[in-house]
Amino acid sequence: MVTWKINCQWRECSRIVQMASSKREIENKIYREFSHIIYPSWRKKVIPLGIVAIGLLYLGYVFSFFDMYNIGKRWNTERASFFALDSYAHKVHVQSYWKNPLKLKVTLEGSRFETYDPYPEWVTGSKNENKRIDFGDDGYLVLLDNKVVMHWTDGVPITVTRPVNGKLGIQSLEDLPDYVRVTKNKINVRPSLYSRVQFYKTKIVIHRYFNGWEYFFFDFQSPLANHGFFDTLRFVFLDKRLDPKMSNLSFAWNEFLYNGLWLHKEVYVALFQTIFMAVLGTLIAAVFGLPMAFMAAYNVTPFGSVRFILRRLFDTLRGIDMLIWSLIFIRAFGMGPFSGILAIGVTDTGTLGKLMSESIENIDKKEMEGVKSTGANNLQQNRFGILPQILPIFISQTLYYLESNTRGAIVVGAMGAGGIGLQFLGSLQTGKDWENVAYISLVVLITVVVIDILSAKARRKLIG
Known part of the structure; x- marks a missing residue:
């Protein structure tokens, strides 16, 4: 019985020894075959780090070359907002000259061809009288013979006088608000995104913006210029022919295609x-x-x-x-x-x-x-x-x-x-x-x- 136990223990010890030797052989084989991965050479260690370093240096060069550090200073949000406004709104220009401020020219987008006659309802005053231009909720201004008085809703009146010796004059009972910018050759007033007044040495330019694409279907000179959707339908199906050579539907379609503003x-x-x-x-x-x-x-x-x-x-x-x-x-x-x-x-x-x-x-x-x-x-x-x-x-x-x-x-x-x-x-x-x-x-x-x-x-x- 004792001999049998000794034999069993000896066989168990032999098996453990064989397993240990097999394990060492496997480890040695793995080491021989994959030693370049387990212990890579210095070149394989340095090359990836070098590539990363070159990439970081290149990014630094790009940031420096394009002056990315000061990009926030160059970003003009005001100019971007003006461009965005022009994309979904239209503006009406009112222009006059200091030699005769009471003579106005009111046009669509400053065009020479789209001139309002009579004036829009927000421009009041007869031919030789003072003119009042209403800006809705922003306020209004009054054009006088030798000056312009602006009444904005958030401040006291601001007066701009006719240039003397080539220099514009501006007066206010309080400090000028931030939306008034005075330079050597121009005074720019923009109380809101939809209202703007510019004073030059020779002329006054006023912009008032309105939402929407004006005259999108029919242009300024078209007989259908002021027709809305239902007015156009009534014209097409009920009204008499405006042009005896074509139907009203053909006439309306022709006016739409040859719209001179939207092309x-x-x-x-x-x-x-x-x-x-x-x-x-x-x-x-x-x-x-x-x-x-x-x-x-x-x-x-x-x-x-x-x-x-x-x-x-x-x-x-x-x-x-x-x-x-x-x-x-x-x-x-x-x-x-x-x-x-x-x-x-x-x-x-x-x-x-x-x-x-x-x-x-x-x-x-x-x-x-x-x-x-x-x-x-x-x-x-x-x-x-x-x-x-x-x-x-x-x-x-x-x-x-x-x-x-x-x-x-x-x-x-x-x-x-x-x-x-x-x-x-x-x-x-x-x-x-x-x-x-x-x-x-x-x-x-x-x-x-x-x-x-x-x-x-x-x-x-x-x-x-």
């Missing part, structure tokens, strides 16, 4: 050109990109030189931005949609060719082998073995680029290719037609949303 016809014709550029450019990329993708795939084309040339061609086409291509083609073929179409087509040919060639190389080979086992030739193998596998990806990518190119065509158009981008740039350059900028932006946004919805439906119907 509806020009905007929608330009929008059609932009969509046309995007569609035709994407179509060109799809037609040329897919066959070239087959020739660039290693499992289709056995010639390495052909694949190399095509892949470098793809890199070149997509490596140069669409904007640069548009400038190149504008220089070569002149301004117009044709240059925009080529810019979109060339750029997306490289991108679609690259994506599709990689998709072809990653197909399931079993389907192609199955088609090959039926005795199909190379063309039939590509048609029935490869194309059905990549077709959903190809359709999805093409529709996505169509959506993207609709936005890209706007930028390309602004560079000279035409379309709504050129209209957008023209409104921006004037510096005062921000309501037109907002209108065009809204039209573009709606167009992009509609194209996105239509492409999603097409994708579901074609791909499933």
Whole structure:
């Protein structure tokens, strides 16, 4: 019995020793194979830290170069609020000259053509009498023969007198409020966002803002200028013909399209050109990109030189931005949609060719082998073995680029290719037609949303 216990203990000890030796062997093997990971060299320790340090130095350089530390000082919220106000409101200008302050010119947005006659109801006073201009809740001002007296709701009257020796005079019983700014050549008064008065050495300019896009449907000179929605309906269906040569509906539609302030016809014709550029450019990329993708795939084309040339061609086409291509083609073929179409087509040919060639190389080979086992030739193998596998990806990518190119065509158009981008740039350059900028932006946004919805439906119907 005692001998049996000793034998058992000896076997247990032997097993433990074997396990310990096996464990040491495993540890030694792991150490030999992964020693470079467990104890990396100093280079592998320093290189990641160096990359992080270079990145931090670069960020510091960027902050210093663009003076990001003082960005808050340069941020002009007041100017931004003025631009925002111009995008959803319109202003009426009242202008007079110090040599005859009682003679006023009241216009819409300072235009030479949209002049109010008679004056709006908030401008009162006969021809040679003192004029009162009402600013609603902000107050009012009175134009006299040799001075202007402003009565704002939050302070005492402020008087600005006719310039003497080229210098404007300003008087107030109290300290001037913060919204009055006096410089050497001008006095600027803005008690609220909707009221503004500017005094120069020779003239007085008054702005009063009103919410809404004025004369959006019919312009200032139109016979329907003051017609509201229901007035227009009554005119179309009940009133006598204003022009005997056309129906009232045609007349109203013609007045809407040829609105001289909002340029509806020009905007929608330009929008059609932009969509046309995007569609035709994407179509060109799809037609040329897919066959070239087959020739660039290693499992289709056995010639390495052909694949190399095509892949470098793809890199070149997509490596140069669409904007640069548009400038190149504008220089070569002149301004117009044709240059925009080529810019979109060339750029997306490289991108679609690259994506599709990689998709072809990653197909399931079993389907192609199955088609090959039926005795199909190379063309039939590509048609029935490869194309059905990549077709959903190809359709999805093409529709996505169509959506993207609709936005890209706007930028390309602004560079000279035409379309709504050129209209957008023209409104921006004037510096005062921000309501037109907002209108065009809204039209573009709606167009992009509609194209996105239509492409999603097409994708579901074609791909499933």
